[in-house]
Structures are given as structure tokens and as C-alpha cells.
Amino acid sequence: MIRACLLLVASLVLSGCQLRPLYAGGSSGPVAEVLRHVEVAPIPGRAGWLVFNGLKERLGDLGTGDSPTYRLVVELDDEIVGLAIRGDRAATRERRILRARYQLVQLANNQVLLDATAGSDAGIDVVSSEYATVAAEQTAEERLAEIVANDIVERLGLYATRTGAKP
Secondary structure: OHHHHHHHHHHHHHHOOOOOOOOOOHHHOHHHHHHHOEEEOOOOHHHHHHHHHHHHHHHOOOOOOOOOOEEEEEEEEEEEEEEEEOOOOOEEEEEEEEEEEEEEEEOOOOEEEEEEEEEEEEEEEOOOOHHHHHHHHHHHHHHHHHHHHHHHHHHHHHHHHHHOOOO
């Protein structure tokens, strides 16, 4: 009896929270339609190439005959900072930081609709093998690029949902 009452109360409380899936409707939903009409401007550098490709994968392709409605302009700041310095001034730990400032621009009038940042960081052990350290730095860069691309697309989806943007 108590369990049934708790379930009833929980269902009433949860139904009132008005949570809605961001990508409701799947690939034919309103958010996916808006994201498909976003053109990504080239981003310089290796990290830029990784973020650019991650964004292109997540945003989808325009349909035939369609033209972009929006342009996404991304500026990256990629930095490696030495931490845990030994007595001989050699770093034993590094922190790789990837930050992105991005703007969603409406192509019809060049109006900036969204101006935001995304970023992440990763720790890297510096070992005696320079090859292993460089490989760890590159792996961290790849992971961070994926995280940043995900964050940007999620934020674009929220923008599309909240403003009712149309392709």
C-alpha cells in the first residue's frame, strides 16, 4: 500500500517537471532540422581539424538543393601547461586545455545569434620516453576535441529548442 502511494506521488511529481527530449523526433525532428542547416567555418590547426570533423559528424549534412541558414565560427585556444615540476625543473605532469569560443551567425543578415564558450582539460603524465609523452598529448587532444564538439552541438540544440529556430 505504501509502495503504491509512493509510486503515485512520484508519477505526479515527475509528470509536472516538463522534461522533454532535446532530439525528439530523431533525425526528422525540429532540432535535427536546424542543426543540418549549420555550416561550420574552417578552424585552423590540428585541434581545429579535429573539432571541425567532430562538428560535421554531429551536425549532419544538408539535403540536396538546401543551403545553409547558419554559420558556426569557432576560435580555439589549445594550451599545454607543465605541472609537478621536479628539482631539475623538468615537468612530470602536464595539463592540456582546449577552449573554444564559438558564434552562431545567421547568414541572411550576419547577425550573431549565439556567442558562447566550451572547453575541457586533461592531465598527462610526462615519462622518460619523449615518444610516449607526445603520443599521450595527441590522444588528450583528440579526446578534448570530441568533448568540445559535443558541448557545442548540445548548446546549439538547446538554442534551437529554446528559441524555436527554423532552418
